[in-house]
Amino acid sequence: MKKSILLVVIAALVFVLAACGNTSSSNKTSVQKTVTLTVGASPVPHAEILKKAAPLLKKKGIDLKVKVFQDYVLPNQALASKQLDANYFQHIPYLDLYNKQHHTDLVSAGKIHIEPFGIYSKKYKTVRAIKDGATIQISNNKAEQGRILLLLQSKGLVKIKKGVDGVSATLKDIDNIKHLKFLTPIDPAILPKAYENSQADLYAINTNFALQAHLNPKKDALILEGAESPYANIIAVRKGDQNKKAIKELVQVLHSKTIQDFILSKYKGAVLPVK
Template identity: 80%
Template sequence: MKKILIFSLVLSLILVLAACGKGSANSANGQTTLVVGASAVPHAEILKEAAPLLKKKGINLKVKVFNDYVLPNQALASKQLDANYFQHIPFLDLYNKQHHTDLVSAGKIHIEPFGIYSKKYKNVSDIKDGATVQISNNKSEQGRILLLLQSKGLVKIKPGVDGVSATLNDIDNFKHLKFLQPIDPALLPKAYLNNSADLFAINTNFALQANLDPGKDALILEGASSPYANIIAVRKGDENKKAIKELVDVLHSKTIQDFINKKYKGAVLPVSE
C-alpha cells in the first residue's frame, strides 16, 4: 500500500510538471519557446533572420504567419500567441477600444513608409480635380492617408483636428477628390494592377508582396518621421518578461537593422527606440 501511495504521488507530480510545460511560452531543456504572429512581409522575414540570434540566448522562436489584420490580435488576446508583429500603435489603440482588450507595445521595431501609387499620374502636380482615390477599410489608417495627401497639397485637414485620427469628414477637399468604397488592405495591390482608380493608398508590406518598389513606384512616400512605427505587441504585463525583452533587444540590434536596410533598401526603415 505504501509503495502504491508513493507511486501515485510521483505520477501526480509528473502530470503537474507536464501541465506546467504546456502553452506557447514555455521552457524545456533550457530553451524558452516564443510564438510570435506576423505578417508575411516584412515582419516574418525579419523575425526569421532574428531566430538564430535568439537561439543563442536560449529562446526558440516560432513564427506564425497571418494574412489579415484581425486574427493576429485575436490570437494574442486568447493566448494562442506570446506576441505579434504587424501593426502600429494607432491600429492597436483602435483595436483595444473596439474589442475591449488590453494589448500593449513592447517596443517599436520599424517603419514602413506608406505610399500613394498611381498608374495614371507620374507627378503630383498633374493630379486633376475629381481624381479617384482607393483607400483601405482600415479606419486607423485614414488619418495617415490624409496626412500624406495633405503633405502634397491635395487636401487640407481642418484646423483643430488631430491628423492621426482625422477622417474623410475632417478635410477641406478643395480638389474634389473622389474617395471610393474602402476595401481590404490586402486587395489594394490587385486594384492598383487593375487600374480601377487614379490613386491608391497602399501599405508597404502589401506593396512589397506585390513586387512593388515603394522607393521607385510610389507617387508619394511617407518619410522616416512617421508616427506609425510597427511594434511588438503583447498582453499587458508581458512586456516585462525576459523572453519578450530579449526579442525586442535582438530586433533593435545592429545585425537586424543592417539586414533591414540591406534587404528593403529604404522601403522599410529600422527603429532603435
C-alpha cells in the first residue's frame, strides 16, 4: 500500500515538473523581442505624429524613441553618422540636395504627409491687391526656392521660364511679372518672427514653423499650396535600411487610419496625410 502511494506521488511530481518545463518553454517562445527605433524629427508636426504612433508600435514590439531637432541640417548628419535609425522632417527635393552637397546616400522609406506651403502677409488681404514691386522674404533653404516660385506662379505673380523644371527653378529662371523684390534669404526657422516684425510685404513660411508660431495656414496664409504638392514629407533612412522590418512597421503605422485621422483632426487641413 505504501509503495503504491509512493509511486502515485512520484508520478504526480514528474507530471508537475514536466508541465512547469513546458510552461517555461512556452513563455520563452511567446515573449517578443523588443526593438528600439530612434527617429529624429522636427517638433511640429513630425514629433507629435510620432508620439501618437508610439503606442501602436509598442504593440508590434518596437520601442520608439523620438529625438527632436530645431533645424534642417543636424537630423541628416545624425542619421548619416548612425546616431539615428531614421528621421522625419524633410521632403525628397531637400533630401536629394543634401545628398548631393554632403556626398551621403540617404533614401526615402515612405511618404507620410504634406505640409501645404504658404505665403503670408500682414499688408495684403488678397492676391489681387499685391502691388508691383512688393517685397518678399524667403528662406535660405535652396531646396524650397522652386517650391516658392511654383506657388507664386500659381497666382500669376511670376512665371517660370519655358523648359525649366519648376522644382529645381531658381530666381534666375523666372519672368518677374510683378517685379517682386526678393530680400536676402534667411533661416527658415526665424521666418515667423520676421513676419511678426513685418519688414517685408510677403513671407514664404514652411508650415511646420508656421504651426510652431501658432499661425493657422488655412486661415492666415494669403496663398496656400494644394494637396497635389510634390513635397511630401518622408521617413528618411540610410540606403538599405528601408528594407528593415522595424522601418517598414513604422511606415505602415504612420499610414494607418488611426494616424491619418489624428493628422486630419489635429491640424485641420494644415497637414494632409499621404495615403
